[in-house]
Amino acid sequence: MFQVFEKYKHNVLVKNYAKVFSVDILVKLSNFILLPVYLKLMTQEAYGLYTYIIAIISVFSLAMNFGLYISQSKLYQDYQNEEQRGSLLYTINVMLLLFLSVCLLVTYLSEIDYKLVAFLFKNKIDYGSYRNSVFLAITVTVYSFMLFNYFLTSQSLKYVQLYNLFRLVFINGIVISLLYFYKTDSVMIRLKFTYLLELSFLFVFGPFYIKAMKRKFSKEMAKKSLMLAMPVMLSAVLGLVLNFSDKFFLEKNGNFKDIAVYNLGFVLAGIIPMMFMTFQNIWLPHFLKEKNILINKTKTFSIILKTAVFFFFLSILIIITFKVFLVFKIIDLKYGEVLYLLPILLVTQIFTALTPLYSNYIIFFEKTFIALFLAVPLAAMSIGLNFWLVPAYGLYGAAISSFFVNFCYLIAYYYVATYLLKKKMASEVNLPV
Numbered sequence: 123m124f125q126v127f128e129k130y131k132h133n134v135l136v137k138n139y140a141k142v143f144s145v146d147i148l149v150k151l152s153n154f155i156l157l158p159v160y161l162k163l164m165t166q167e168a169y170g171l172y173t174y175i176i177a178i179i180s181v182f183s184l185a186m187n188f189g190l191y192i193s194q195s196k197l198y199q200d201y202q203n204e205e206q207r208g209s210l211l212y213t214i215n216v217m218l219l220l221f222l223s224v225c226l227l228v229t230y231l232s233e234i235d236y237k238l239v240a241f242l243f244k245n246k247i248d249y250g251s252y253r254n255s256v257f258l259a260i261t262v263t264v265y266s267f268m269l270f271n272y273f274l275t276s277q278s279l280k281y282v283q284l285y286n287l288f289r290l291v292f293i294n295g296i297v298i299s300l301l302y303f304y305k306t307d308s309v310m311i312r313l314k315f316t317y318l319l320e321l322s323f324l325f326v327f328g329p330f331y332i333k334a335m336k337r338k339f340s341k342e343m344a345k346k347s348l349m350l351a352m353p354v355m356l357s358a359v360l361g362l363v364l365n366f367s368d369k370f371f372l373e374k375n376g377n378f379k380d381i382a383v384y385n386l387g388f389v390l391a392g393i394i395p396m397m398f399m400t401f402q403n404i405w406l407p408h409f410l411k412e413k414n415i416l417i418n419k420t421k422t423f424s425i426i427l428k429t430a431v432f433f434f435f436l437s438i439l440i441i442i443t444f445k446v447f448l449v450f451k452i453i454d455l456k457y458g459e460v461l462y463l464l465p466i467l468l469v470t471q472i473f474t475a476l477t478p479l480y481s482n483y484i485i486f487f488e489k490t491f492i493a494l495f496l497a498v499p500l501a502a503m504s505i506g507l508n509f510w511l512v513p514a515y516g517l518y519g520a521a522i523s524s525f526f527v528n529f530c531y532l533i534a535y536y537y538v539a540t541y542l543l544k545k546k547m548a549s550e551v552n553l554p555v
Contacts, residue, residue, distance in 0.1 A: 189354030208336030
């Protein structure tokens with residue numbers, strides 16, 4: 123036992139993960155522990171509407187990141203001196219500001235978003251009252267992700283810890299208080315004040331990011347960044363279909379109560395990929411720094427085995443805990459059907475969590491265009507399965523569809539990673555692939 127402790131005590135990856143995870147686990151646990159509070163303060167329809175809007179914001183903000191977070195993660199490790207790194211950060215953010223401003227301004231002024239909402243929502247909502255908050259949320263989400271990605275890429279872990287603590291204390295504390303004292307539109311309160319607070323955190327932590335930039339726009343860096351980013355951005359657009367079609371067809375064939383039950387299951391199962399994303403964000407810089415592909419291959423395989431076992435037992439714990447919450451009526455019995463969805467959703471989220479370990483290879487080998495080729499057939503599969511299964515089987519149809527699509531995603535990236543590794547190793551010894 124002491125030998126195992128000594129083995130990992132001086133491991134940089136483990137130490138970094140422990141630093142971030144110690145705070146991150148508090149944030150993730152708070153989402154779980156405070157969930158009954160939010161469910162008490164919001165009606166089932168309101169919770170369903172809120173989570174559906176958040177799902178839309180998440181997928182659109184990922185696309186409107188334009189894949190530039192990949193360029194930031196990869197190229198930051200390639201450039202060694204601070205001048206080059208500063209120029210890279212400045213170049214990426216100038217492009218992001220330009221692209222994002224054009225997209226949001228055109229959408230806002232032309233009111234295309236109203237047509238999009240009419241398409242996405244069968245159930246009527248007062249979108250006009252949420253509109254400004256939605257645009258704020260997309261903008262803040264994009265920049266929060268870039269900021270958080272920079273802190274992890276540059277291994278500024280004390281800022282990661284502080285950033286997470288601010289989110290934990292201030293967002294939950296203030297939003298819950300407002301929901302308790304103001305019995306008005308709970309969706310509006312939670313949406314508006316969550317992202318106003320996120321915006322205030324950008325003003326607090328953003329200067330550290332800006333300080334690292336050097337005001338020098340590099341055309342060469344811009345070109346290289348776009349070559350990496352564009353395929354990722356296009357695959358993210360297809361990811362809108364891939365990650366949202368289950369919820370889209372469920373909303374079309376049901377109501378916000380169905381969405382509330384399904385998304386509650388996803389929130390609980392989502393603990394798994396959220397926990398792993400913390401590790402992935404720390405692991406990726408180490409993975410990209412290491413130029414020996416055999417070392418990366420060995421470490422990746424080891425991580426997958428250990429992670430799969432850990433998440434298996436965590437899934438059992440989540441199911442038991444939710445059952446206890448139902449028995450003691452900490453969570454209302456109207457959400458009881460979540461218990462039967464959880465096994466499918468938890469396995470699905472394990473697939474989702476493990477997939478980036480293989481997709482790291484397309485970043486390492488600068489073959490991000492492969493993501494686009496994988497996303498096209500998988501997006502088509504997602505639409506087909508949900509179109510067939512959701513009208514017939516409702517919540518379970520959506521869950522099964524998501525299960526099969528994410529399983530195929532994992533397998534596809536496994537074969538791509540295996541091919542790229544074999545090709546690289548063959549080229550180094552002049553053997554045929």
